[in-house]
Amino acid sequence: MTLLRLAGIKKCFGATAALDGVDLEVRRGEVYALIGENGAGKSTLMNLIAGALQPDAGRMYFGGKEYRPAGPQDARRLGIAHIHQELSLCAHLSVAENILLGAEPARHGWLDRAALHRQAAKILEAFHHPAIAPERRVADLPIAGRQVVEISRALAQNASLILMDEPTSSLPRGDVERLFACIRSLRDSGISVVYISHLLEEVREIAGRFTVLRDGVSVMSGPVAEVKDAEMITAMVGRPVETLYPARPSAGKSECVLEVRNLSAPPAVRDASFELFCGEVLGIAGLVGAGRTEMIRTLFGLIPASRGVLALGSDALPIATRRRKPQEFIARGVGYLSEDRKGEGLALGLSVADNVTLTNFASCSRWGWLNRPVQAEQTTAWMDKLRIRAHNAASPVASLSGGNQQKVAIARLLHQKAEILLLDEPTRGVDVGSKAQIYEAIAEMAATGKAVLLVSSYLPELFGVCDRLAVMVRGRLSPARPIAAWTPESVMHAAIGSEANLDADVLA
Amino acid sequence: MCSHKFMPEAVTKSPATQTKRPAIYKWLRVFGPFLGLALLIAVFAAISGDPARYLSASNLRIVVTQTVIVALGAIGMTVIIASGGIDLSVGSVVALSGAVAAISLRAGWTPLAALFAGILAGGLIGLINGLTITRLGVVPFIATLGMLGVARGTAKWVANEQTVNIPATWLNELATISPEHPWMLVAPGVWIAIVLAGIVAAVLRNTVFGRRVFALGSNEAAARACGIQTDRVKLWIYSLGGLFFGLAGVVQMSRLRQGDPTVAIGVELDVIAAVVIGGASLSGGEGSILGSMVGALIMAFLRNGCQLMGWPNYIQEIIIGVIIVLAVAADRLRTARQNR
Numbered sequence: 050m051t052l053l054r055l056a057g058i059k060k061c062f063g064a065t066a067a068l069d070g071v072d073l074e075v076r077r078g079e080v081y082a083l084i085g086e087n088g089a090g091k092s093t094l095m096n097l098i099a100g101a102l103q104p105d106a107g108r109m110y111f112g113g114k115e116y117r118p119a120g121p122q123d124a125r126r127l128g129i130a131h132i133h134q135e136l137s138l139c140a141h142l143s144v145a146e147n148i149l150l151g152a153e154p155a156r157h158g159w160l161d162r163a164a165l166h167r168q169a170a171k172i173l174e175a176f177h178h179p180a181i182a183p184e185r186r187v188a189d190l191p192i193a194g195r196q197v198v199e200i201s202r203a204l205a206q207n208a209s210l211i212l213m214d215e216p217t218s219s220l221p222r223g224d225v226e227r228l229f230a231c232i233r234s235l236r237d238s239g240i241s242v243v244y245i246s247h248l249l250e251e252v253r254e255i256a257g258r259f260t261v262l263r264d265g266v267s268v269m270s271g272p273v274a275e276v277k278d279a280e281m282i283t284a285m286v287g288r289p290v291e292t293l294y295p296a297r298p299s300a301g302k303s304e305c306v307l308e309v310r311n312l313s314a315p316p317a318v319r320d321a322s323f324e325l326f327c328g329e330v331l332g333i334a335g336l337v338g339a340g341r342t343e344m345i346r347t348l349f350g351l352i353p354a355s356r357g358v359l360a361l362g363s364d365a366l367p368i369a370t371r372r373r374k375p376q377e378f379i380a381r382g383v384g385y386l387s388e389d390r391k392g393e394g395l396a397l398g399l400s401v402a403d404n405v406t407l408t409n410f411a412s413c414s415r416w417g418w419l420n421r422p423v424q425a426e427q428t429t430a431w432m433d434k435l436r437i438r439a440h441n442a443a444s445p446v447a448s449l450s451g452g453n454q455q456k457v458a459i460a461r462l463l464h465q466k467a468e469i470l471l472l473d474e475p476t477r478g479v480d481v482g483s484k485a486q487i488y489e490a491i492a493e494m495a496a497t498g499k500a501v502l503l504v505s506s507y508l509p510e511l512f513g514v515c516d517r518l519a520v521m522v523r524g525r526l527s528p529a530r531p532i533a534a535w536t537p538e539s540v541m542h543a544a545i546g547s548e549a550n551l552d553a554d555v556l557a
Numbered sequence: 558m559c560s561h562k563f564m565p566e567a568v569t570k571s572p573a574t575q576t577k578r579p580a581i582y583k584w585l586r587v588f589g590p591f592l593g594l595a596l597l598i599a600v601f602a603a604i605s606g607d608p609a610r611y612l613s614a615s616n617l618r619i620v621v622t623q624t625v626i627v628a629l630g631a632i633g634m635t636v637i638i639a640s641g642g643i644d645l646s647v648g649s650v651v652a653l654s655g656a657v658a659a660i661s662l663r664a665g666w667t668p669l670a671a672l673f674a675g676i677l678a679g680g681l682i683g684l685i686n687g688l689t690i691t692r693l694g695v696v697p698f699i700a701t702l703g704m705l706g707v708a709r710g711t712a713k714w715v716a717n718e719q720t721v722n723i724p725a726t727w728l729n730e731l732a733t734i735s736p737e738h739p740w741m742l743v744a745p746g747v748w749i750a751i752v753l754a755g756i757v758a759a760v761l762r763n764t765v766f767g768r769r770v771f772a773l774g775s776n777e778a779a780a781r782a783c784g785i786q787t788d789r790v791k792l793w794i795y796s797l798g799g800l801f802f803g804l805a806g807v808v809q810m811s812r813l814r815q816g817d818p819t820v821a822i823g824v825e826l827d828v829i830a831a832v833v834i835g836g837a838s839l840s841g842g843e844g845s846i847l848g849s850m851v852g853a854l855i856m857a858f859l860r861n862g863c864q865l866m867g868w869p870n871y872i873q874e875i876i877i878g879v880i881i882v883l884a885v886a887a888d889r890l891r892t893a894r895q896n897r
Contacts, residue, residue: 121781121782121784122784125782125783125784126784131782137776137778137779137782138776138779139771139772139775139776139779139780139842140775140776140842141771141774141775141842141843142768142771142772142775146768146772150772150779150780150783150785151780151783151784151785152783152784153765153768155764155765158764158765158766159763159764159765160763160764160765160767160768162763202783
């Protein structure tokens, strides 16, 4: 029996169509997986179902009736609970207060604490998690515990449909098992769960049916058991993977432009050493939290190093004795692309032109006065070269799609004439078309003699564009080997480390 | 050559990062204000060279009586700050409600009626603040900054830009240093503040409203997603705050024995300082009435100590300014540690 049905849902943000015709049907008592790459529109869709956003077009039906929520309250009243990727708890309040927030047991306005704790304990017990005490402050709980509180809140609301947005992204493996056990028991008691993930293993383990979203369109649906991984991936990526990556000539012998010796920034980075040659792309693989981001931030002076030597070209820089600032590295031709595009990478409110020229205002100013026409001209040249889709150079960056924003960030590095590019997850949250263009840009950087350090969590992309690859494990960097010497399995093996790790089966 | 395997987006942080904060922070949070107060009294007792006089019953009576206005304001402000808000209009509201109460008395109203007129004037201003914040979507800082001017102007307007003399009634005895009845020990206003502090502390702890105040300050989006009508809660919060500022205004009038529309300029800063020194977080979600009362006492002991030392006014101002900054710096440090 159908609980939720979506037909032709569309939603635009500015010029970007986040959802462009989504059809979905969730039955009572099933776990339904929604998969797709970052930026495919999964979270937007969840927000629509949860009433936080309203669709521009299309219809939703819930429990057989047309469903048109004006806000989250409407969704809640009907029994739709949304568990966000970033949890929405009141950290200052107790577990019990959070679970029953908005529905506290009270007598004439006075809180009935005994009943509050009793009811919360009952829900926690049903979840097989009696270890979390109702009176504990949520701020004192580990992330996994907070997730339990959040799910318990959904149960307290008598939800018949629970939307879970990548619920395992911050959970250790043991808790993932516990979460799955919980989801199964929810399912068996007739509650439907929409489960967002891009980990196919998880989807296979927990979900019955699935839909693949790509660029805001539902492109494939069906029972999980009837589809192969490769088919799902082709549906997610939208084209055979081979054409995504540019053909690259193998780099010949060239000069070393960056040599790093024993770089340490405890606890994240321990004794990292590597060499970077001009004209090559060196990939850094590893699990999130392995210290890759911290390593390149240390290389750019954003995190103080405790020990280590950098040699940039012929200059040796002992970076531990004195704190080096980013401007020093920029002056020496180093460019850094942050993984946090919105928070750190771009000034979203400023124009494309300001963002592109930000690190090299000297190119378009004299005596401190900006020459706007020159600035616009330079920016337009980059926009053409990287195929940045924006109205013009004066458009605010915030009005661009994620992929185009990322290309603006890359244009800045090129405009500052960086010879050494530190790229942290350059394709995160970027649509497939922009991805291909970013790979092309990286290939061209290398072809023109620049050196690229590429941190990525996406293996196919590392294999697609790198000349050499090193793997980071808990702060330690493996020796870099030519890409042909690696296989995806050996990278995984290295990333997990020699110790038997409970997380191993997530990766298998 | 590529297999389509996906790396996990995030893998667990090491368990070490999830350990509990050391107990000392919790301990400091609760007892820090008391520690500060004890330290302050000890320092002044020592440097005054005459601890007996500084700690004499008559001087302590002066201090607690002087605390009443800031303390009453701090009760209302604690609720507002715990909800993640702020009210900058306190000083003007104190002047306005004092003027309203004085005019009511002069017009021949009973003292009780004048008292309520003053309190309700404050509550009305609070309600308007709440409406500006919820209906017009103006952030509390700006909405109440605007009210700071509006209420001050209104006070001068209703009082005709003059002080309003009032007949002698029991309303004039709210903040006398030596109460009419010796068995009261301290002024009636002090007892009123103590009783109200107890009531509001209980409301914050033990009522649904109180917990929702903290929920709002802790995570407004979560509170809204849980079906709490955040706008309505905010209206109550600012109105309640206004009632307390109104009462503080009546006490102010009682102390001056006249309504003065130019009085209490900058009192909001003392009130906010008291609340923050008392352990409340300006980012919301935290705050206690007891802490705020101690914070108010710290401000009063500081003033009194400076006066006793014969230090000029400007020294007091500098010291209080520094204390406010230090208190907020301590707040920042605490939250930074917490988020680590």
